Structures are given as structure tokens and as C-alpha cells.
Amino acid sequence: MENEDGLVIFFWIGTLIMISMTLGVLLIALIYQRKVLKIRQAESENLLRVSLESEKRERKRIAEDFHDGISGDMITIRNHISQLETKIQDQESRAVLYGVKTSVENMLAEVKVISYNLMPPLLDTLGLVPTLEDYFERIKKWSLLTIHTDFYQRDIPVSASNSYELYRIVQELLGNMLKYGNVTVVHFSIKKIDSFLELEIKDNGSPFDFFENLKKSKGMGLKNILSRSKQIGGKIKQSSSETGNVIQIRFPASEHEN
Numbered sequence: 001m002e003n004e005d006g007l008v009i010f011f012w013i014g015t016l017i018m019i020s021m022t023l024g025v026l027l028i029a030l031i032y033q034r035k036v037l038k039i040r041q042a043e044s045e046n047l048l049r050v051s052l053e054s055e056k057r058e059r060k061r062i063a064e065d066f067h068d069g070i071s072g073d074m075i076t077i078r079n080h081i082s083q084l085e086t087k088i089q090d091q092e093s094r095a096v097l098y099g100v101k102t103s104v105e106n107m108l109a110e111v112k113v114i115s116y117n118l119m120p121p122l123l124d125t126l127g128l129v130p131t132l133e134d135y136f137e138r139i140k141k142w143s144l145l146t147i148h149t150d151f152y153q154r155d156i157p158v159s160a161s162n163s164y165e166l167y168r169i170v171q172e173l174l175g176n177m178l179k180y181g182n183v184t185v186v187h188f189s190i191k192k193i194d195s196f197l198e199l200e201i202k203d204n205g206s207p208f209d210f211f212e213n214l215k216k217s218k219g220m221g222l223k224n225i226l227s228r229s230k231q232i233g234g235k236i237k238q239s240s241s242e243t244g245n246v247i248q249i250r251f252p253a254s255e256h257e258n
Contacts, residue, residue, distance in 0.1 A: 074108045120167065128163040129154055129190075132170060136188070143178060150189040156197065157254035165228040166199065172225045173201055173247060181205030181245070197253045204244040210236065 081101040088094055122131040129151050136147045158166065170188075177183040183205035190199050214222045229236050234251030 074104055078104045078108065123163055123167060124160070128156055128158050128166060131163070131167060132188075135167070135170070139174065139178075144184060145178065146185045148185075148187045150187075150191075152189075152191045156190060158197070159254055162232045162251070162254075165232050169199070169225050169228050169249065170201070172221050172228075176208075176221060177201075177203050177205055181208060183244070192253065193250070195253055196250050199249045199251075200246065202241070202244060202246045208245050210238045210245075210247060 078101055081097055081104065085094055085097050085101070088097065120131050120135070122134055133149065136149065139145055140147060174186070177186065181203060183203040185204045187202040188200070190197060192198075210222065214226065217223065226236065229249055229251070232251045234249045237248045237250070239246040239248060
């Protein structure tokens, strides 16, 4: 009888040991899996950061090449044509020169727009708010869009790198609104909530589910918005609206405020 009791106790001890070992192995596997996931996530975030920084540098380089190289050459050509105009008396030849000069001036204007869109110079000199206001004015000149703005202060505490990402986010959002949303009125605001800033864009366009379209989209527009939001530590939220859409991006403010 004592032998049987000893066997039962031994059986249960062995079972408990086996269960403990199994749970231990599962726990180690879970910890390892979480560690690998964190490493991959860190690698992914680092890759994203490097990719966005590389894009910014390349945009800046191309913009400078456009401004300093192509624009400079075109200005020289325009000036030479102007000098030729004063020396040529034949009306037909002068008309041809005038047409060429007009084409050069149009191309020069287009190059300036491309250079500006690649890397707005106002970001470095005046900051986020004046750059956005200038961008909105440019949009209103060539579209029927009405844009209302509300900035809680002119000197918003945003770092230079985050200002660039925010500018690109706004570009992508407005671009999508104009291209797909039949939008005519936009309300844009940046406000401060505790230690966070919140960028909000409201429109009167066609209903649009940001996250559902993000899953289905084959393009890079929405993915870039999400990537840039993550880069500045922000979170995207879409609020319900009876008409149009409301997109909000909340992100940490800079440590100091002027």
C-alpha cells in the first residue's frame, strides 16, 4: 500500500515537473518572440526614419539643383534673348524671339514651382505656419478651394524636422481631397492640448474612410501619411461627420515653447 502511495506521489510530482517545464518552455518562447518582435519593430522604425531622412535630403538636393542650376541657366538665356531683341529690327524675327522668351519665362516659373514643392524655402526661414499659409494661397489661386485656417499661435513649438513631415502630411491630405473628394471647403487648424499639438482638417467632400482605404490602397499616398505621422510620434484619428470628413493628427509638442 505504501508503495502504491509512493508511486502516486511520484507520478504527481513528475507530472507537476513536466507541466512546469512545459510552461517554462512556453514562457521562454513567448519572451523570445516578443523580443524578436521588438527588434523587428525597432529595425522597421529605424528603416522608416532613415528612408524619410534620405528622401528629405534628396528633395533638398534636387530643389537646390533646380534653383541654382537650371533656373540660373534659364535666366541667362532669357537675358541673352532680351539683349538680342534690342539689336534686331526685323519685326518677324523680333516676334520669334518674343515667343521664345515667353516660353523660357513660363518654364522658369514652372521650375520655381517644382523647386518650391520639393523643399519649401520658407520652412527654414519662417517656420511651419507661414509656409502652410503660403501653400494654401498657392492652392487657392489654381483651384476653387476655400480654405479657412486657425492656428493657436504663430510660433508653434515644432522642430524643423517635424515641420517638414507635417508639411508633407498636409500636402498629401489636401492632394487626396482635391483629387478624389469633390471638396470645395476646408477648415484647417492646429491647437494645443496639454503637452500635445493637434492638427485637424475638416472638409465638405465625399465620405472617406482613411483606415479602410489604407488597407486597400496600392499607392503610397496614405501610407506616407501614416509613416510620417509615426515619424513625429503622432496618431491619426478620423472623427465621424454628418457631411465631409474630419482627420486629426495628435503629436507631442517640442519640449520648449517660445
